[in-house]
Amino acid sequence: xxxxxxxxxxxxxxxxxxxxxxxxxxxxxxxxTRRNAIIVFMSIELMLNAxxxxxxxxxxxxxxxxxxxxxxxxxxxxxxxxxxxxxxIVMIYRxxxxxxxxxxxxxxx
Amino acid sequence: MSSIIIxxxxxxxxxxxxxxxxxxxxxxxxxxxxxxxxxxLVCVWDKNISYFNDMLVFNNYAIAFSILLIxxxxxxxxxxxxxxxxxxxxxxxxxxxxxxxxxxxxxxxSFQNMSMLFIGIEILSVSMYIMAGIKKTDSASNxxxxxxxxxxxxxxxxxxxxxxxxxxxxxxxxxxxxxGKASEQPLLFYAGVIFMLIxxxxxxxxxxxxxxxPDVYQGAPTxxxxxxxxxxxxxxxxxxxxxxxxxxxxxxxxxxxxLVVMVVLTLLIGNITAAFQQNVKRMLAYSSIxxxxxxxxxxxxxxxxxxxxxxxxxxxxxxxxxxxFGVMVAVKxxxxxxxxxxxxxxxxxxxxxxxxxxxxxxxxxxxxxxxxFFGKFYIFGVAIAANYTWLIAIAVLMAAVGIxxxxxxIIAMYLRESENSESIQLSLAYKFxxxxxxxxxxxxxxxxxxxxxxx
Numbered sequence: 001x002x003x004x005x006x007x008x009x010x011x012x013x014x015x016x017x018x019x020x021x022x023x024x025x026x027x028x029x030x031x032x033t034r035r036n037a038i039i040v041f042m043s044i045e046l047m048l049n050a051x052x053x054x055x056x057x058x059x060x061x062x063x064x065x066x067x068x069x070x071x072x073x074x075x076x077x078x079x080x081x082x083x084x085x086x087x088x089i090v091m092i093y094r095x096x097x098x099x100x101x102x103x104x105x106x107x108x109x
Numbered sequence: 110m111s112s113i114i115i116x117x118x119x120x121x122x123x124x125x126x127x128x129x130x131x132x133x134x135x136x137x138x139x140x141x142x143x144x145x146x147x148x149x150l151v152c153v154w155d156k157n158i159s160y161f162n163d164m165l166v167f168n169n170y171a172i173a174f175s176i177l178l179i180x181x182x183x184x185x186x187x188x189x190x191x192x193x194x195x196x197x198x199x200x201x202x203x204x205x206x207x208x209x210x211x212x213x214x215x216x217x218x219s220f221q222n223m224s225m226l227f228i229g230i231e232i233l234s235v236s237m238y239i240m241a242g243i244k245k246t247d248s249a250s251n252x253x254x255x256x257x258x259x260x261x262x263x264x265x266x267x268x269x270x271x272x273x274x275x276x277x278x279x280x281x282x283x284x285x286x287x288x289g290k291a292s293e294q295p296l297l298f299y300a301g302v303i304f305m306l307i308x309x310x311x312x313x314x315x316x317x318x319x320x321x322x323p324d325v326y327q328g329a330p331t332x333x334x335x336x337x338x339x340x341x342x343x344x345x346x347x348x349x350x351x352x353x354x355x356x357x358x359x360x361x362x363x364x365x366x367x368l369v370v371m372v373v374l375t376l377l378i379g380n381i382t383a384a385f386q387q388n389v390k391r392m393l394a395y396s397s398i399x400x401x402x403x404x405x406x407x408x409x410x411x412x413x414x415x416x417x418x419x420x421x422x423x424x425x426x427x428x429x430x431x432x433x434f435g436v437m438v439a440v441k442x443x444x445x446x447x448x449x450x451x452x453x454x455x456x457x458x459x460x461x462x463x464x465x466x467x468x469x470x471x472x473x474x475x476x477x478x479x480x481x482f483f484g485k486f487y488i489f490g491v492a493i494a495a496n497y498t499w500l501i502a503i504a505v506l507m508a509a510v511g512i513x514x515x516x517x518x519i520i521a522m523y524l525r526e527s528e529n530s531e532s533i534q535l536s537l538a539y540k541f542x543x544x545x546x547x548x549x550x551x552x553x554x555x556x557x558x559x560x561x562x563x564x
Contacts, residue, residue: 017277017297024270031263040259047266051273058277067276070224074269077231081262084238088254091245101259104252 008060016057023050037089037099041082048078110160110167112146112175113212119143120208127201132194139186139204143211147179163283164222170416171219173563174347177420178214181339181427182207184546187538188435189332196244196330203243207336210236214344218351223272223282226348230268230312234261237341241329253328260321264311271304275356284356291359299363306364309352313345315405316374319398323382326394331441334390335434338397339427346404350419354411368409372500375402376507384514389437390447392514393430396473399511400426403504406488410495416564418487424560425472425480425553432469432546435539436462443533452518454527462533463522465543470515472550475508480553487561 023046030043052071059067093099119142126134150172159166167175186204193203213232220226238261242254276282278297279290291298307318314322326334357364379399386392400422407418437447439462444451456463472481485508489501535543553559 020273024266027266028263031259037255037259041262044259044262044266047263048269051266051269054270054273055276058273058280062280064280066282067273070227070272070276070282073224073228077228077235081231081235081265084235085258085262088238088242088251088258091242092251092255095246095248095251101255104255106248106252 005060005063008057013057013061016054020050020054020057023047023053035100035102037092037101040101041085041089045078045082048074110158110165111149112179113215115142115146115149116179116208116212116215119146120205120212123201123208124205127199127205132200135201135204136186136189139208140183142208143179143183143186146215147176150175150179159221163285164225165216165219166221167219170347170351170564171215173420174218174343174423175215177424177427178211178218178340178344181343181431182211182336184428184431184542185332185336185339187542188335188431188438190536190538192330192332192438203240206236206239210240210336211340214340217344218347220348220351221284221355223275223284223287226352227265227269227272229344229348231265233341233344234265234312237261237333237337240333240336241325243333244330249328250330251328253325256321256328257325260311264308264318267304267311268308271301271306271308274298274301274304277301284352287356288358291357302357302364303367305352306367309345309349310371310405313342313349313401313404314398315371315401316378316398317371319375319378319401322398323391323394326397327388327391331390331434331438331447334394335431338393338434339430342397342401343423343427346401346408346419346423350408350411350415353408354415358411365409368405369497369500372402372405372409373503375399375405376504380507380510380514384510386514387449388447389449389452389518392449392518393433393437396511396514397430399507400473402507403485403488406492406497406500406504410491410497412491412494414487414491414494417561418491420564421480421487421557421560422484425484425550428546428549429469429472429479429481432465432543432550433473435543435546436466436469439533439535439539443531444529449517449521450525452521453525454522454530456523458527458530458532461540462535462543465547466522467519468547468550470518472554474512474515476512478551478554480550480557482554483557483561 027043027047031040034040055067055071089099123139153167157168193200210233213229216225216229238258241257242250244250274297278294279287281287311318379395379402383392383395404422407415440451441447472479475481475485492501
C-alpha cells in the first residue's frame with residue numbers, strides 16, 4: 001500500500017487533475033453528441049472513472065484514506081446504476097428494435 | 110437513523126408479502142411502517158443526534174423535512190388504492206421501490222458528509238428510474254425511463270466531479286470541515302462549487318437544466334409523477350439548501366450571479382411554457398419547474414429565514430400537488446385522457462372533485478387563504494430582506510401568469526359543458542386523501558403560524 005501511494009505521488013498532482021479533467025470532458029462530449037444509448041452510457045461511465053482517478057490521486061497526495069473509500073462507494077453505486085440502466089435499454093430495444101435515442105421523441109407537445 | 114432502518118425494513122417486508130401473494134396487506138403494512146418511521150423521528154426532535162462519525166446528523170431541519178417526505182408518501186400510497194394493480198400484476202414492487210426511494214430521500218435531508226449526499230441521491234434516483242419505466246410495454250413510459258436515467262446519471266457524474274474537486278481543495282467530505290477550509294485552494298474549490306451547483310439544479314429541474322422534466326413527468330405513470338414532483342423535489346431542495354447553507358456559505362459571490370440568472374430563466378420558461386400546454390399533466394410538469402424557480406430564491410439568499418421559507422413552500426406545494434395529481438388520476442381513469450378538455454363540466458358532474466382541484470390550483474397559484482400564498486409570501490420575504498426587489502417584481506409577474514393557466518383548468522371545470530354526465534366513483538381512502546389535503550391547505554392558509562416557526 002505504501003509503495004502504491006509513493007508511486008502515485010511520483011507524478012505531479014497537476015497532471016492527475018489535467019488527465020482526469022480531459023477524460024471527464026471526453027465523457028461529457030460523448031453524452032452530448034452520441035446517439036446510441038449504449039455509447040452514451042459508456043461515456044457516463046468514463047465520467048465516473050475520471051472522478052475515481054481524481055479522488056485516488058487527491059487521497060494519495062493528502063495521505064487520507066477517505067477519498068479511496070469514496071471510490072468504493074462510487075464503484076458500488078455505479079454497478080447498481082448499470083444494472084438498472086441496462087435493463088431499461090433492453091426494455092427499449094425489445095419494444096423498438098433500436099436503441100437510437102433520436103427515436104425517443106414521442107413525448108412532445 | 111431508526112427511521113431510515115424502519116423504512117428499509119418495511120420495504121423488504123412488503124416485498125416478501127408480495128412474494129406470498131398477500132395483496133390486501135401491502136397498503137396497511139406500508140402505511141404502518143411509515144407511521145412508525147415518522148413517530149421515531151418525532152421522538153428525537155430537538156436532540157440533534159449524529160451517527161457514523163457525523164455522517165448523518167438528525168437536527169430539527171432533517172426531522173421536519175423527513176416527516177414531510179414521509180407524510181407525502183403516505184398520502185400518495187393511500188391514493189394508489191387499485192391504481193398500481195391496473196398497470197401491472199407486480200404490485201408489491203411499487204410499494205417497495207417507492208419506500209426505498211423514500212429512505213434515500215431521508216438520507217438526503219439528513220446528510221452531513223458528501224458521501225451520504227451521494228448515496229442518498231443515488232438511492233432515490235435509481236429507484237425513480239425504475240418507477241418511471243414501470244409500464245414495460247408503454248412507449249411513453251420507456252422513453253421517460255431512458256431520458257430520466259441518462260440525464261440523472263449524467264448529473265451524478267457532474268456531482269461526483271464537483272465532490273472530487275472540493276475534496277482536493279479541502280481534504281474532507283464533512284460539510285463543517287469543508288466550510289472551515291474553503292479558502293485554502295480557492296481555484297479548485299470554486300470549480301467544485303460550480304460543478305455541484307450544476308448537478309443539484311439538474312436534479313431538482315431548474316432551467317437551463319430542466320428539459321428532461323416535462324417529458325419524464327408526462328411519460329411516467331401519473332402517481333409516480335406526483336411522487337417525483339413532491340417527494341423527489343422536496344428532498345432535492347432540502348439537500349441543496351443543507352449543502353450550500355452549511356458548506357459553501359463563505360463564497361456566495363461566485364454562485365449568486367449564476368443562481369439569479371437561473372431563477373429568472375426558470376420562472377420565465379416554466380410559467381410561459383405552461384401557459385401554452387393543452388395537456389394538464391404536462392402543464393403541471395412545467396408548473397413544477399416554475400415552483401422550483403420560486404424555491405431557488407430562498408437558496409440564492411442563504412439567510413436565517415431560508416430553511417423555514419423552503420419548508421413552508423414545500424409543505425404547501427406538496428399537499429396541493431398530491432391533491433391535483435389525485436384529481437387528475439381520477440379524471441383520467443374515467444375519461445381516458447388528461448387533456449384540458451377531459452376536465453370540461455367536472456363542476457356539474459363531480460362537484461367535490463372540482464372543488465378539490467380548484468383549491469389545490471389556487472394554492473399552487475398562490476391565492477390568499479390557501480397555504481400556497483404563505484409559501485410565496487415567506488419566499489418573497491427572504492428576497493426583500495436581501496434587497497432583491499427587482500427579482501420579486503419578476504416573480505410576482507410570473508405568479509400572475511401562473512394564475513392564468515391554473516384558471517384555464519378551473520374555467521373548463523365550471524363553465525364548459527361535458528358530453529358525458531356520469532359522475533366518478535371514488536373509494537373511501539381516495540376521498541379521505543383529497544379532503545385531508547384541502548383541509549390542510551385551507552388551515553395553513555388561515556393559520557400559517559402552525560408551521561412558520563418550526564425551524
